[in-house]
Amino acid sequence: xxxxxxxxxxxxxxxxxxxxxxxxxxxxxxxxxxxxxxxxxxxxxxxxxxxxxxxxxxxxxxxxxxxxxxxxxxxxxxxxxxxxxxxxxxxxxxxxxxxxxxxxxxxxxxxxxxxxxxxxxxxxxxxxxxxxxxxxxxxxxxxxxxxxxxxxxxxxxxxxxxxxxxxxxxxxxxxxxxxxxxxxxxxxxxxxxxxxxxxxxxxxxxxxxxxxxxxxxxxxxxxxxxxxxxxxxxxxxxxxxxxxxxxxxxxxxxxxxxxxxxxxxxxxxxxxxxxxxxxxxxxxxxxxxxxxxxxxxxxxxxxxxxxx
Numbered sequence: 001x002x003x004x005x006x007x008x009x010x011x012x013x014x015x016x017x018x019x020x021x022x023x024x025x026x027x028x029x030x031x032x033x034x035x036x037x038x039x040x041x042x043x044x045x046x047x048x049x050x051x052x053x054x055x056x057x058x059x060x061x062x063x064x065x066x067x068x069x070x071x072x073x074x075x076x077x078x079x080x081x082x083x084x085x086x087x088x089x090x091x092x093x094x095x096x097x098x099x100x101x102x103x104x105x106x107x108x109x110x111x112x113x114x115x116x117x118x119x120x121x122x123x124x125x126x127x128x129x130x131x132x133x134x135x136x137x138x139x140x141x142x143x144x145x146x147x148x149x150x151x152x153x154x155x156x157x158x159x160x161x162x163x164x165x166x167x168x169x170x171x172x173x174x175x176x177x178x179x180x181x182x183x184x185x186x187x188x189x190x191x192x193x194x195x196x197x198x199x200x201x202x203x204x205x206x207x208x209x210x211x212x213x214x215x216x217x218x219x220x221x222x223x224x225x226x227x228x229x230x231x232x233x234x235x236x237x238x239x240x241x242x243x244x245x246x247x248x249x250x251x252x253x254x255x256x257x258x259x260x261x262x263x264x265x266x267x268x269x270x271x272x273x274x275x276x277x278x279x280x281x282x283x284x285x286x287x288x289x290x291x292x293x294x295x296x297x298x299x300x301x302x303x304x305x306x307x308x
Contacts, residue, residue: 001063007096007103012063013056015108016043022052023137023291024110026101029055030119030143031220032213034062034203041277045284051291054108058121059092059100060212067091072211073218082222091215094223098127102135114291116140118275119248120220123147126260127226129233138236138294140287143245143273145252146259147226157183158246158273166210173208174200181274187244188270189278230259236297237263238290240283242271264290 003010014035025046029035035055046053057064070091081088101124105113114137117125122144129139145151154162161180167173177200178193185191237260241253250267257265266286271279 003063004104004107006107007100009059009065009100009103011056011059011065011100011104011107013054013104013108016053016055017047017051019052021050022047023050023295024054024113025051025287025291026054026056026104026113026115028101028115028117028121028124029058029061030117030121031216032061032210033119034206036062036202036206037199039275039277039280042275042280042284045281046287049284049288051114051288054104054110054113056104057207058124058216059097060215061209062207066209066212067215068211070215073215075214075218075221078218078221082224088218088222090218090222092219094124094127094219095131097216097219098124098131101128102132105135111135112137114138114140114287114294116142116287117144118142119144119273120216123220123223123226126230126233126237126256127223129235129237130226130229133232133234136235137298138238138291139233140238140240140290141256142240142275142283143242143248143253144239144256145248146230146256147224148252148255149225151252151255152249154248155246162247168208168210170201170204173204176200177203184247184273186242186270186272186274186276186279189276191274191276195277227255227259230256231261233260236290236294238266238286239263240266240268240286242273243267243269244271245273247273 001014078088115125122141129136161183178196181196239257257263
């Protein structure tokens with residue numbers, strides 16, 4: 001697949017649909033995950049509803065540029081620096097990752113786009129809206145958080161999934177992927193173990209790179225409480241969150257929607273911290289309604305809508 005020089009690094013990306021006829025929509029994945037993990041049913045539904053979709057691997061995962069020269073992060077030193085008010089040592093910051101999105105827009109010749117992401121990608125989506133308001137038409141943050149330290153923590157089982165390094169052996173990794181999916185997945189819309197195993201195999205074979213996930217996690221932790229920054233967002237924003245999310249509890253979605261002026265909140269009963277095939281059409285429809293309304297508002301008299 002193509003690679004683009006974006007924000008001075010190389011990003012692996014793909015596009016879906018036709019740029020001439022679709023609303024540009026960039027999708028951002030979560031911590032340590034790859035662009036191939038977007039369900040094809042979800043991408044197809046977004047294209048069918050009028051989008052030109054761009055997917056990519058975040059830096060340090062998949063086939064985008066890795067930062068192994070920086071070594072694994074020292075999380076204890078990171079936390080100590082944050083407690084003492086010192087600047088932590090990082091391979092890159094959360095702001096750098098948000099700027100990658102705009103770098104990719106530049107590389108593809110897109111003046112402005114709708115930006116949507118899930119989990120870490122949802123958090124990055126809001127940071128793009130804060131740092132580059134002129135480049136976003138609307139924002140969609142799925143299962144995301146503001147970093148508010150007063151929010152409820154993950155469940156013990158979900159926290160264990162987050163903090164347990166994946167096995168390095170292929171079959172063990174696939175089994176770990178299945179177990180993790182059971183913990184984090186949507187109880188109202190369960191994904192068969194066979195589907196989880198097949199995706200685990202694809203992920204492992206394409207790019208097994210746990211050090212990159214650790215460095216991404218360090219960037220999230222160092223970003224801290226982002227509420228003050230997110231309160232500046234003016235772009236139309238939709239927050240989508242599952243009622244049964246064990247990793248980023250529903251209170252985080254409510255907090256995010258309350259922080260961004262005018263944000264809408266869609267709470268999905270039975271949804272956990274994943275995007276099961278059974279929910280793809282519903283989530284895609286919600287995004288399509290949101291982006292369509294944002295374009296309609298921008299096209300009203302007195303407003304100018306940039307095109308790619």
